[in-house]
Amino acid sequence: METNKFMKFILKNSTAVLFVMIFVMFGLIAPRFFTLKNFQNIMSNASYIGIIAVGMTFVLLTGGIDLSVGSTMYLSVVVCGKLINEANFPVFPAVLISLLVGATVGAVNAFSITKLHLVPFITTLITQTIARGVGLFITRSVAVNYPDSVTLMSTSTVAGFIPLQIFIFLMVVLVACIVLNRTRYGRQLYAVGNDLESAKKAGIKSDRLIASTYVISGLLAALGGFVTITQIGRVNAGFGSGDEFDAIAAAVLGGASLFGGVGTIFPGTVLGTVMIEMIQAGLVFANVDIYIQPIIMAAIIFSAVFIDSIRTMQIKKLERRNILKA
Amino acid sequence: MQDIVFAYKDITKRFFGVRALKEVSFELEKGKILGLIGENGAGKSTLMNIMGGVLKPDEGQMYLKGSPYTPENPLDAACAGIEFIHQELNLFTNLSVAENILINQFPCIRKTPLINKRIMKESCRKLLKSLNLDISPSMLVENLSPGERQLVEIAKALYSDADILLFDEPTTSLTAKETENLFSIMRKLKDEGKSIIYISHILSDVIELVDDIVILRDGQVMGGGPIEDFPVNRMINLMVGREISNVFPERTNSSKKKLVLQTDHVSETGMVRDINLKVHEGEIVGMFGLMGSGRTEFARMLFGVDPYKEGSISIHGETLPKRNPQESIKRGLAFITENRREEGLLMDSPIIENIGLVSLPDYSARVTRLVDSKRLYKRSNEVATSLRLKCNSLKNQKVKSLSGGNQQKVVIGKWLLKDPSLLIMDEPTRGIDVGAKYEVYLIMEHLASEGTGILFISSEIEELMAMCDRIIVWSRGEVMREFEREEFSQENIMRIAFRQELEDASEKRRWQ
Numbered sequence: 001m002e003t004n005k006f007m008k009f010i011l012k013n014s015t016a017v018l019f020v021m022i023f024v025m026f027g028l029i030a031p032r033f034f035t036l037k038n039f040q041n042i043m044s045n046a047s048y049i050g051i052i053a054v055g056m057t058f059v060l061l062t063g064g065i066d067l068s069v070g071s072t073m074y075l076s077v078v079v080c081g082k083l084i085n086e087a088n089f090p091v092f093p094a095v096l097i098s099l100l101v102g103a104t105v106g107a108v109n110a111f112s113i114t115k116l117h118l119v120p121f122i123t124t125l126i127t128q129t130i131a132r133g134v135g136l137f138i139t140r141s142v143a144v145n146y147p148d149s150v151t152l153m154s155t156s157t158v159a160g161f162i163p164l165q166i167f168i169f170l171m172v173v174l175v176a177c178i179v180l181n182r183t184r185y186g187r188q189l190y191a192v193g194n195d196l197e198s199a200k201k202a203g204i205k206s207d208r209l210i211a212s213t214y215v216i217s218g219l220l221a222a223l224g225g226f227v228t229i230t231q232i233g234r235v236n237a238g239f240g241s242g243d244e245f246d247a248i249a250a251a252v253l254g255g256a257s258l259f260g261g262v263g264t265i266f267p268g269t270v271l272g273t274v275m276i277e278m279i280q281a282g283l284v285f286a287n288v289d290i291y292i293q294p295i296i297m298a299a300i301i302f303s304a305v306f307i308d309s310i311r312t313m314q315i316k317k318l319e320r321r322n323i324l325k326a
Numbered sequence: 327m328q329d330i331v332f333a334y335k336d337i338t339k340r341f342f343g344v345r346a347l348k349e350v351s352f353e354l355e356k357g358k359i360l361g362l363i364g365e366n367g368a369g370k371s372t373l374m375n376i377m378g379g380v381l382k383p384d385e386g387q388m389y390l391k392g393s394p395y396t397p398e399n400p401l402d403a404a405c406a407g408i409e410f411i412h413q414e415l416n417l418f419t420n421l422s423v424a425e426n427i428l429i430n431q432f433p434c435i436r437k438t439p440l441i442n443k444r445i446m447k448e449s450c451r452k453l454l455k456s457l458n459l460d461i462s463p464s465m466l467v468e469n470l471s472p473g474e475r476q477l478v479e480i481a482k483a484l485y486s487d488a489d490i491l492l493f494d495e496p497t498t499s500l501t502a503k504e505t506e507n508l509f510s511i512m513r514k515l516k517d518e519g520k521s522i523i524y525i526s527h528i529l530s531d532v533i534e535l536v537d538d539i540v541i542l543r544d545g546q547v548m549g550g551g552p553i554e555d556f557p558v559n560r561m562i563n564l565m566v567g568r569e570i571s572n573v574f575p576e577r578t579n580s581s582k583k584k585l586v587l588q589t590d591h592v593s594e595t596g597m598v599r600d601i602n603l604k605v606h607e608g609e610i611v612g613m614f615g616l617m618g619s620g621r622t623e624f625a626r627m628l629f630g631v632d633p634y635k636e637g638s639i640s641i642h643g644e645t646l647p648k649r650n651p652q653e654s655i656k657r658g659l660a661f662i663t664e665n666r667r668e669e670g671l672l673m674d675s676p677i678i679e680n681i682g683l684v685s686l687p688d689y690s691a692r693v694t695r696l697v698d699s700k701r702l703y704k705r706s707n708e709v710a711t712s713l714r715l716k717c718n719s720l721k722n723q724k725v726k727s728l729s730g731g732n733q734q735k736v737v738i739g740k741w742l743l744k745d746p747s748l749l750i751m752d753e754p755t756r757g758i759d760v761g762a763k764y765e766v767y768l769i770m771e772h773l774a775s776e777g778t779g780i781l782f783i784s785s786e787i788e789e790l791m792a793m794c795d796r797i798i799v800w801s802r803g804e805v806m807r808e809f810e811r812e813e814f815s816q817e818n819i820m821r822i823a824f825r826q827e828l829e830d831a832s833e834k835r836r837w838q
Contacts, residue, residue: 183439184432187425191418198416203401203430261420 011311015255015271026282033285042277047169048224050273053250054176055220057269058213060251061193063260064120066217071131073225073240076101078135081144091149099222105131106218110211143236151233165227176265193260249301250276329356331521337386346372347545359522361532364542365759370525379403409483413495415475417467424450424463427482453481458507473504492523498757509535527759566761574792575767578775583607586748586779592637597623598803605779612790613783615800615823621783625750629661630654658747662737662754670737671725678720680736681706685743709739731762752783787816799823
């Protein structure tokens with residue numbers, strides 16, 4: 001019975017266990033991994049994927065998926081850059097408009113999925129192509145540069161020591177946590193993901209809830225894009241492509257289910273995101289061939305998702321009622 | 327003169343030209359329990375859906391406390407103070423009990439959108455207490471037993487302070503004790519002035535509980551009035567439209583011949599312990615026990631769905647491979663599962679796809695493996711006719727649209743196509759009406775007379791005693807005793823099932 005309890009604990013907290021394991025592993029391989037500077041880097045790299053992953057978690061909770069986030073990022077930062085560079089917009093309104101662009105892409109997804117009843121997978125695959133296409137049409141695939149007023153933001157801090165991008169990430173996490181755990185909207189989102197039919201019968205406006213998650217996802221993708229440009233200052237045609245994979249992986253590593261109804265922002269998605277960044281940084285520290293890194297990365301994510309799927313089965317088995325025990 | 331809280335007046339409803347309800351009128355009085363009975367397909371659900379705003383009547387009106395009532399959607403019905411407790415539960419297993427109860431009306435902290443968890447838990451705790459349900463409001467629903475879940479569903483309906491409550495077959499997943507508790511709660515609600523419509527197939531429950539009764543058949547009201555005026559015979563008569571002298575068919579005594587099934591010392595940790603049993607050709611063997619006594623779990627092991635640690639199972643003398651349902655089917659096993667909706671049927675598929683599902687390989691060409699749909703249709707049609715399946719079209723009608731009894735016939739038909747040598751039936755008559763039950767018994771009797779061995783799991787002791795050659799009594803994962811037909815006695819079987827002293831098995835059933 002004791003081993004059972006132990007197994008259950010491990011399985012139920014597999015995200016945290018995995019986190020510690022990866023952490024220790026890289027620490028042993030490369031002692032330089034354990035430096036404050038490295039953790040700061042990991043955190044600030046984690047911030048942009050993290051912001052997108054939070055939006056992704058909302059979508060996953062309803063049992064949907066959003067493959068368009070990478071392209072949405074690209075389109076929104078392109079619009080932002082063009083407004084600043086060519087229309088001489090001040091930074092703040094330009095950013096606001098770029099966020100609006102992200103939300104609009106999300107709204108298109110939402111409309112197609114809830115009103116036209118298209119499958120999320122296909123819908124967001126289509127908007128992925130469209131958003132990237134519109135972005136490329138605007139830029140003619142020429143890289144966009146951002147003025148110092150934008151890039152300097154990355155060096156600014158909040159309260160004297162929290163870098164801006166990390167602060168934005170933490171704020172997004174905080175708000176998302178409160179929304180999911182403490183509001184009617186959030187709890188109903190879990191209900192919709194658990195059983196759509198029952199949710200409808202209970203009078204929950206499920207279409208509206210599902211639609212909102214895509215808008216949130218689009219909006220946060222745009223915000224993630226903005227956070228990135230403050231750090232890199234220049235955006236080329238491939239910006240953001242493949243980021244949807246990292247965002248989905250982060251949420252799933254954090255325990256979100258692709259079938260909906262299961263998942264948390266904190267600790268879940270946050271840990272998942274940091275884990276992904278940790279692996280990436282760790283691979284660099286361990287001097288792994290740069291072309292092999294993505295393969296290893298994918299293999300680790302594969303095993304994590306695999307563990308997750310056996311975990312679900314195992315937990316069920318361990319929790320199966322014991323009749324003989326009187 | 328009592329207050330009339332709700333009235334149907336000349337309600338008529340057609341589906342694609344087929345009449346489901348014809349000029350139905352009856353009234354529900356304040357502070358009374360009205361029993362609504364009728365065979366599957368008699369129109370009870372349609373009537374309830376009209377009341378709940380899910381469907382609109384083609385003709386006729388409804389009146390709520392004397393004024394016209396025209397709900398557009400389920401929310402309108404809820405606002406009007408009408409709540410449903412459905413047979414299938416509408417709970418969210420990933421949310422807490424309190425969240426499930428308040429899913430649409432979370433209390434908020436002042437004017438913020440934040441949920442006030444303290445008030446939420448406080449109000450639920452009171453409610454749960456009034457239902458004699460001793461669980462924490464913050465417990466996740468996935469950790470509750472079926473009976474507890476049913477009570478949470480009722481708590482949900484009560485929270486909104488509804489005046490009219492509809493219970494649709496609420497006792498199907500409850501133990502006897504939980505049912506008793508539910509009935510006392512319903513009586514209490516009645517005394518508080520609530521009006522209740524109670525739909526059930528268990529006539530003894532109806533007689534025990536209700537004040538008035540309405541009997542439906544083929545979409546029409548056949549009779550109604552105070553329950554005292556309707557003895558069981560009259561109810562059945564009106565429901566079925568023909569005299570059913572016997573609720574059970576005559577059993578032809580089948581002499582024991584060849585052994586079909588034999589299990590030797592089958593055990594699985596925490597599930598079943600040392601099970602040895604035999605089923606012969608043409609024999610109906612009953613398995614009786616309280617809920618959670620291990621019968622269903624054992625049936626699943628037999629069929630190869632779940633693993634077992636020790637022992638062996640053999641069919642016709644050959645050892646059956648473990649955990650391989652495909653192999654089990656090949657060797658002539660058939661399994662009618664406890665819940666046909668989830669495990670027995672593809673609800674959104676046409677009837678023929680369901681009937682043909684298991685035997686598709688038998689109907690495919692040798693090389694190309696293409697399905698010979700003509701031959702499949704012909705055979706399915708024969709089976710459907712022999713089962714007296716009531717449907718419009720095998721090919722186009724979805725199983726979802728059939729009544730419960732007819733759905734069960736589809737499940738049976740699916741296995742009949744395979745000509746099984748051992749048929750495991752887990753609660754095959756649950757949630758179907760008297761008429762359909764009788765037909766299921768007839769099918770069983772017919773199969774047994776043709777040599778099929780039947781393992782019949784049921785919680786209704788009367789049907790086991792009427793239909794079985796032997797009854798095996800289970801308790802907490804063990805076979806306690808076998809009764810031969812001559813020794814059948816309701817009292818003795820019950821006593822064995824309760825391990826002689828009447829201790830409460832349901833409390834200890836769950837293992838954390």
